[in-house]
Amino acid sequence: MSQPLIQTKNLKKYFNTSKGLLHAVDNVNLSINKGKTLGVVGESGCGKSTLGRVVLRLLDATEGEVLYKGDNILEYGKKDMKELKKKLQIIFQDPYASLNPRMTVAQIIEEVFIVNKGIISKKQMRNRTKELMETVGLANRLINAYPHELDGGRRQRIGVARALALEPDFIVCDEPVSALDVSIQAQILNLMMDLQEEKNLTYMFITHDLSVVKHISNEIAVMYLGQCVEKVSSDELFQNPLHPYTKALLSAIPIPELGAKNRKRDIIEGEITSPINPKPGCRFSARCKYSTSKCSANDIPLKEVSKGHYVACVLY
Amino acid sequence: MSEKFLEIKDLAVTYETDEENVNAVNSISFSLNKGETLGIVGETGAGKTTTALSIMQLLPKEVGKIKNGSIIFNDENLLEKNSHYLRQIRGEKISMIFQDPMTSLNPVLTVGEQIGEALELHNKAKKENINQRVGEIMELVGIPAARKSEYPHQFSGGMKQRVVIAIALACEPELIIADEPTTALDVTIQAQVLDLMDELKNTLNTSMIMITHDLGIVAQTCDKVAIMYAGEIIESGTLEDIFSEGNHHPYTVGLFNSIPKLNDKKTRLEPIDGLMPDPTNLPKGCKFHPRCLHCMKKCKMEEPKVYKKGTKTIRCHLYDN
Numbered sequence: 070m071s072q073p074l075i076q077t078k079n080l081k082k083y084f085n086t087s088k089g090l091l092h093a094v095d096n097v098n099l100s101i102n103k104g105k106t107l108g109v110v111g112e113s114g115c116g117k118s119t120l121g122r123v124v125l126r127l128l129d130a131t132e133g134e135v136l137y138k139g140d141n142i143l144e145y146g147k148k149d150m151k152e153l154k155k156k157l158q159i160i161f162q163d164p165y166a167s168l169n170p171r172m173t174v175a176q177i178i179e180e181v182f183i184v185n186k187g188i189i190s191k192k193q194m195r196n197r198t199k200e201l202m203e204t205v206g207l208a209n210r211l212i213n214a215y216p217h218e219l220d221g222g223r224r225q226r227i228g229v230a231r232a233l234a235l236e237p238d239f240i241v242c243d244e245p246v247s248a249l250d251v252s253i254q255a256q257i258l259n260l261m262m263d264l265q266e267e268k269n270l271t272y273m274f275i276t277h278d279l280s281v282v283k284h285i286s287n288e289i290a291v292m293y294l295g296q297c298v299e300k301v302s303s304d305e306l307f308q309n310p311l312h313p314y315t316k317a318l319l320s321a322i323p324i325p326e327l328g329a330k331n332r333k334r335d336i337i338e339g340e341i342t343s344p345i346n347p348k349p350g351c352r353f354s355a356r357c358k359y360s361t362s363k364c365s366a367n368d369i370p371l372k373e374v375s376k377g378h379y380v381a382c383v384l385y
Numbered sequence: 386m387s388e389k390f391l392e393i394k395d396l397a398v399t400y401e402t403d404e405e406n407v408n409a410v411n412s413i414s415f416s417l418n419k420g421e422t423l424g425i426v427g428e429t430g431a432g433k434t435t436t437a438l439s440i441m442q443l444l445p446k447e448v449g450k451i452k453n454g455s456i457i458f459n460d461e462n463l464l465e466k467n468s469h470y471l472r473q474i475r476g477e478k479i480s481m482i483f484q485d486p487m488t489s490l491n492p493v494l495t496v497g498e499q500i501g502e503a504l505e506l507h508n509k510a511k512k513e514n515i516n517q518r519v520g521e522i523m524e525l526v527g528i529p530a531a532r533k534s535e536y537p538h539q540f541s542g543g544m545k546q547r548v549v550i551a552i553a554l555a556c557e558p559e560l561i562i563a564d565e566p567t568t569a570l571d572v573t574i575q576a577q578v579l580d581l582m583d584e585l586k587n588t589l590n591t592s593m594i595m596i597t598h599d600l601g602i603v604a605q606t607c608d609k610v611a612i613m614y615a616g617e618i619i620e621s622g623t624l625e626d627i628f629s630e631g632n633h634h635p636y637t638v639g640l641f642n643s644i645p646k647l648n649d650k651k652t653r654l655e656p657i658d659g660l661m662p663d664p665t666n667l668p669k670g671c672k673f674h675p676r677c678l679h680c681m682k683k684c685k686m687e688e689p690k691v692y693k694k695g696t697k698t699i700r701c702h703l704y705d706n
Contacts, residue, residue, distance in 0.1 A: 112571035113542075220660060221429075250428040250598065255643035255656030262653070277571065284645035284654070307647060321576035323601025325644060327628045330605055336576045340541055 072139055073100035074271050075124065075239055080133035082116075082123045089346040093119040095295035096133075098371065101288075103238070106265065106272040108286030108303065110279060110318070114341055116295040117275045118162075121241040124273065125157050126150060137239075155185060158232040162244035164224030168216040174202070174227055175212045181234040188235065201230040206260060222253035229260065239271045246281060258285060279322055283307055291315050294344050294352040297371060300379040311380045314353045351382065359384060390592070391440075391560060392416040396454035398435050398444065405665040409435040411616040412453065417560070417609075422586065422593040424607035426600060426640075430661050432616040433596045437562045440594075441481055442471055458560075477507040480553040484565040486545035490537040496523075496548045497533030503555040518555075526551045527581060543574035547581070554585060561586075562594045567602065579606060600644060604628060612637055615662055615672040622697035632694075634701050635677045671702065679703055 082094040093116040101107045109117045122128040124135055126142060134141045142153060161167035168177055178198045182188055189197055199209060205226040216224055225245060232240050242261070246254040262285060264270060276282050282289055282303075289306045291299040291314065299312040310316045317337040323329065339356045350365035351357070357364070363383045371379045398410040410432040417423050425433050438444050439451055442463065456463045458479070463471065475481075480503075483489040491499060500519045504510045510518045520530035526547045537545055546566065553561055566582070567575040583606055586593055595606055603610055604624065611621040612634070620627065620634040627637065639657035659676040662668055668675055674684040683702050692704035 112573065222660070251643045252428060252639060252657040253660075255645075255654040256658075258645070259654055259656060279572070280645040280647050283647060317573060319647075321572040322647065323575075323579070323599060323605045324647065325600035325604050325628070325641070327604065327625060329601070334576065336580055337573050338577075340543060340574065341571075 071102065073136075074103045074138060075273070076100040076134075076136040076139075077120075077124060078134040078136065080120070080123060080135060081131045082119055082128060083131045086345060091345045092116075092295045092347055093344065094123060095347075097292075097295075097297050099290055099297065099300070101239075101271055101273060103271055104265070104269045105287045106274050106285055108282035108289040109273060109275045109292060110277065110282050110289060111292035112277060112318075112341060114294075114344065115292040116344070117277075117292050118243055120292070121159065121243050121273060121275050125154075125159055125241055127159070151185075155188075155235040156238045157241075158235065158237040158239070159241045159243060160225075160228045160232045160245045163248050164221055164228055165216075165248065167228060168224060170216055173213045173215055174207070174219075177216075177227055178202070178230050178234060181231060185235060197234075201234055204233065204264070205230045206256075220253075221249050222256060225249060225257055226260070229257075229264070233264065233268075236268070237270070239273070241273045241275065243275045244277070245274075247276065247278065254281070261285070279318065291318065294341065294347065296352060296381065297379075298353065298381045300371065302377060305378055309378075311374065311378070311385060312353075312382050313357050313359055313384075389416050390419055390459055392455075392457040393436075393440070394455045394457070396436070396439060396456065397452040398432075398439050399450050399452050400445075400448050401450055402448060407664045408667060409616055409664060410439065411667075413611075413613075413616070413618045414454075415611055415618065415621060417592055417594065419559075419592055420586075420590045421609060422595055422607045424595045424597060424603040424610045425613060426597060426603055426610060427613035428598060428661060430615075430664065431613040433613055434564055435616075436613075437481065437564050437594065437596055440562060441475060441479060443475075443481075473507070476503050476558070477509075477556045478558055479560045479562065480556070480558040482546075482549055482553050482561060482563040482566045485569050486542060486549050487569065489549055490545060492537055495534050495536055496528075496540070496551075499548070500533075500551050500555055503552050507556050509556050522551045522555055525585070526554070542570055543578060546570060546578055550578075550582065550585075554589070554591075557589060558591065560592045560594070562596070564596045565598070566595075568597070568599075575602075582606070600641065612640070615667060616664065617672060617700060618698075619673065619700045620698065622695075626695075626697040632697075632699060632704060634673075634699050635679050635703070636673050639676075671700075 077097055077099050080094055080097045084091040084093055097120060111117045123130045130143055135143055175198050178201055179194050182194050207226050246257050274285055286303045289303050290297045293314050299315045310319055317335055320334040337356050342355050349368055351369050354360040354364035369381045369383060371381045373379050374385045394414045395412045396410055397412050400407040400409055427433050440456055451464060497519050500522055501515045504515050504518060519533055523530050523533060528547050567578050570578060597603060607624055609623055610627045611618045614636050620637050642655040645654060657676050662672060670686050671684045671689050674680045681702060689700050689702045692699045
């Protein structure tokens with residue numbers, strides 16, 4: 070077994086709020102191999118974006134480890150971390166908010182080289198920027214355009230170019246296509262998959278859209294209230310979902326096919342409960358129709374029920 | 386059962402500003418029967434919301450102008466009516482559910498007051514009965530009546546959207562226009578809200594126009610579909626017409642190919658190249674031709690006619706005889 074590129078061990082992130090501790094990420098164990106994509110799915114408030122940020126140390130973890138090629142990066146000093154951050158990048162959700170409106174496309178991409186001095190000389194900068202723009206499919210004439218002149222798809226291409234500038238190994242993609250129209254979304258997804266193949270990139274793909282995640286991921290982790298409730302290869306998850314939450318999530322997706330009206334769906338009642346000072350036991354049990362007294366007694370660990378298929382549920 | 390009660394003919398809407406004219410809706414026609422749900426599908430800027438706002442005549446004053454066409458609702462042309470008359474129609478006969486429940490409620494009024502306001506304005510209940518009626522409506526949409534003295538910020542997104550639906554339903558309108566009612570919600574909550582809307586529509590026999598960009602929602606809720614592109618309806622028909630094999634507009638095909646399918650093996654998507662044209666400067670001929678895979682000489686010159694077959698219409702030169 071080769072060593073995973075990124076691994077988290079019992080990773081926790083709690084936020085202090087006036088009402089108590091908010092468990093945003095609670096005991097998450099994941100690993101991603103080089104050149105693969107891990108999809109992280111869940112609804113708003115399940116901690117998926119926080120997880121992405123903690124992995125990159127944009128937020129400090131409360132407890133646990135994040136391993137990059139086997140080293141715990143949470144113990145790195147400032148200097149080492151700055152070096153490492155070149156290898157770890159992020160693409161943000163909203164291309165309307167993540168680009169500085171007062172900078173041109175070239176300035177946005179070149180800022181990366183200015184912040185990280187000594188990678189390339191000033192003279193080469195413009196050429197490298199042009200190269201990057203070509204890689205992500207932005208026409209050269211847009212080099213002096215401002216973000217407001219561009220549509221959402223092109224803006225997200227700038228976000229991708231910026232993330233690629235330092236030739237990273239690992240990119241956290243935080244809902245990169247959620248703000249885009251379907252036809253543009255497909256263009257960006259294709260671009261990201263091509264780049265992965267070409268540069269052997271590793272992605273952590275955070276999204277709430279199950280059909281997108283299925284399309285791009287090798288493995289999927291389903292999150293609910295800060296915990297990973299099911300982790301399995303992408304194909305297996307859709308063919309044989311085990312956790313009741315995963316099942317409900319899958320059946321909630323509207324399918325664009327005839328006969329969708331008659332499809333039997335199990336709709337879960339109620340809404341996501343509060344992540345502040347959660348009770349022990351399964352956090353989904355309040356909405357789960359299979360819930361028994363066993364569910365709320367103890368915390369339920371992720372268990373391997375068949376090869377590579379992990380699920381946290383007392384049913385298995 | 387199939388009486389036409391809403392018919393829109395050749396509607397054209399332009400937004401006129403000092404700098405430019407935006408042709409948001411270009412000569413669209415469709416009709417709706419009682420109890421039917423029509424889905425209007427399209428991407429950002431296709432003119433879906435503008436169409437909805439013109440039916441309600443809520444286009445921004447001074448800027449939004451209806452250039453042409455008629456909107457016949459119950460044998461009356463709404464475009465010829467004065468504002469007093471329209472105010473009676475809005476909320477009572479036709480009501481609207483907006484996209485974002487977070488911003489479409491008044492934060493300083495309790496939800497009970499906001500639902501009651503609709504009843505009061507349209508004299509639907511006597512003063513002393515309003516309170517009770519509000520409770521009934523809230524129970525109908527699945528909110529405990531005890532929460533009527535709470536403020537919108539105390540509700541979650543899904544619950545807020547239920548309040549918005551309750552307001553829309555308060556006067557039992559004949560037509561509900563839902564503009565992306567679930568786009569701001571999570572999938573499991575979306576499933577709950579769609580189910581609720583479907584159930585209410587059936588019990589009250591309301592007609593609905595469902596505006597969405599999600600073909601999955603259309604498949605689940607609609608009877609008829611109209612697909613919009615650059616302010617035109619480029620294809621329309623029954624749900625079967627659109628979702629089954631057969632002749633389709635190249636844009637419809639592209640739209641379907643852009644969605645990642647759940648039951649497909651991992652392959653590349655086939656997106657539509659290029660972007661939606663600028664509505665201030667629409668291309669000559671067919672508006673889709675710069676992105677179309679089947680573009681012919683004719684497409685760049687002439688506007689395509691509407692090709693009709695049964696219940697289906699397609700606006701494309703491919704199907705010229």
